[in-house]
Amino acid sequence: MTATEEARMTATQETVATAAERIHNVSAAAYRIRHHALNMGEVQGQGYVGQALGAADMLAAVYADQLRFQAADPEWEGRDRFLLSTGHYAIGHYAALAEAGIVPVEELETYGSDDSRLPMSGMSTYTPGMEISGGSLGHGLTIAVGMALGLRYQGSTARVYNFLSDGELDEGSTWEAAMGAHHHQLGNLTAMVDINALQADGKTDTVLRTEPVTEKWESFGWYTQRVDGNNMAELLQAFDNAAAQAAAVGRPSVILCDTKVGRGVPLLEEREKAHFMRIEEHEWQQCREQLTAGYEGRASR
DSSP states (O other), X not given: OOHHHHHHHHHHHHHHHHHXXXXXXXXXXXXXXXXXXXXXXXXXXXXXXXXXXXXXXXXXXXXXXXXXXXXXXXXXXXXXXXXXXXXXXXXXXXXXXXXXXXXXXXXXXXXXXXXXXXXXXXXXXXXXXXXXXXXXXXXXXXXXXXXXXXXXXXXXXXXXXEEEEGGGGGOHHHHHHHHHHHHTTOTTEEEEEEEOSEETTEEHHHHOOOOSHHHHHHHTTOEEEXXXXXXHHHHHHHHHHHHHTOOSSSOOEXXXXXXXXXXXXXXXXXXXXXXXXXXXXXXXXXXXXXXXHHHHHHHTO
């Protein structure tokens, strides 16, 4: 082997090691987000725990790897904006904010309590790092479009990330916003859709069939990727791809993420009524033990 070939091999090995370390670190953040969500859910004994567990990898990929922010200054002008359209996913978002150091971990135990900064549905007037109030679904992407356009007019390099659910694809306002984003060529906008196939009224495909989703977004002019939203390697690659083609003027990006409600906790993954879960008092510790066992088992491989 020549010196040049040896140098190339060493460089490749270092790249692989760096990629593996990156996946490990972001996966560890996802594990902690799930753990935080379970602890918060126990405070109320119920809630949108399943969605938080399912979307934890998406949230970790953003907060632990992609988003530009300053934990000590959530209003920093140069920050990237993360908009949680699905206000009921706030339990997962709070866990991510705690992982990012924006909200103290100790404060998570006040989730849903009177006078808490962490209400059960996300509110921007209460919580540091919460850019918009959620609740009435289907409005997040419309706000994101306006925000991305405004940032471009200001000459800002900040990007806008909008988290929305597959249930929100039932809303006409979502598709109006998608059309507007392409019209204005908002290359600084990335949407991420949690496709967990479940909403309040039942399975998504029985409430209102939205497939083929990939082709729909592509037809609206978006740079579209569909990945396993619980596979960290696929998620990070998708975000890297979106970042590589991001520009002040260009195609907006969407990452369609197939996830599983309750991911990481077998007890909850198979629960039939999973949109809003009631979890018995004796089950919370079992959930944490299953989560840790599964994470440690994967990490050791």
